[in-house]
Structure formats: structure tokens, C-alpha cells
Amino acid sequence: MNAPVTYEELAALMKGRAGVSVDPKEMATRPEATFEEFELDSLGLLGIVAELEKRYERPIGEEAETCKTPRAFLENVNAQLTAGV
Incomplete structure (x- = not known):
């Protein structure tokens, strides 16, 4: 089973794929911030989805791209x- 993607991982992906530096704690404490x-x-979000698809070797789907x-x-x-795991 895959471990869940965390705010920390998302922040790292945002920096690595989109060049956006975000404090993961800020994301976690402001969950409705866009x-x-x-x-x-x-x-940038498309790049993150592509990276996750590559990492987990499965499609993530278009819904994630519209979050x-x-x-x-x-x-x-x-x-x-x-x-399905």
C-alpha cells in the first residue's frame, strides 16, 4: 500500500516542479487556502500530477488537476x- 502524500511532500513538489516555496505547516493550518x-x-499543478504519476507508476487522473x-x-x-490496493 502506498503511504499517503503529505503536506510536506506537496510543498517539496511545489518547490521542485514549480519553483514555489511554501511552508507545509502553513498549508496544513490553512486547508481552504487556494x-x-x-x-x-x-x-505547476500539472507538473506535480505528472511527478506523482511517475513516482507511483499509475495515473492520478484529471480530477486532481482541477483541485x-x-x-x-x-x-x-x-x-x-x-x-484498489
Whole structure:
């Protein structure tokens, strides 16, 4: 079973794939803040999805690409990664 993707991993992916530095604690304490507030655009989010698909060797799906908040994104991705395991 895949371990869930955490705010820490998401922050690292945001920095590595989109060049956006975000404190994972801030994301966790502001779960309804949007990616836009963290200065992550849709292309950056696509890069993060692509990296997760490569890392876990399975498709993540288009729904994750349309998530507006880190919490919604993590819930969606983790649900997909644990489905059918």
C-alpha cells in the first residue's frame, strides 16, 4: 500500500516542479487556502500530477488537476492511490 502524500511532500513538489516555496505547516493550518494564494498556477499543478504519476507508476487522473486547494488535492490523490490496493 502506498503511504499517503503529505503536506510536506506537496510543498517539496511545489518547490521542485514549480519553483514555489511554501511552508507545509502553513498549508496544513490553512486547508481552504487556494493554490492561487500559494502562487501555484495550473501548469505547476500539472507538473506535480505528472511527478506523482511517475513516482507511483499509475495515473492520478484529471480530477486532481482541477483541485483548487492543497487539502482537496491531497484528499483526491490519496484516495486514488489507495483505491484498489
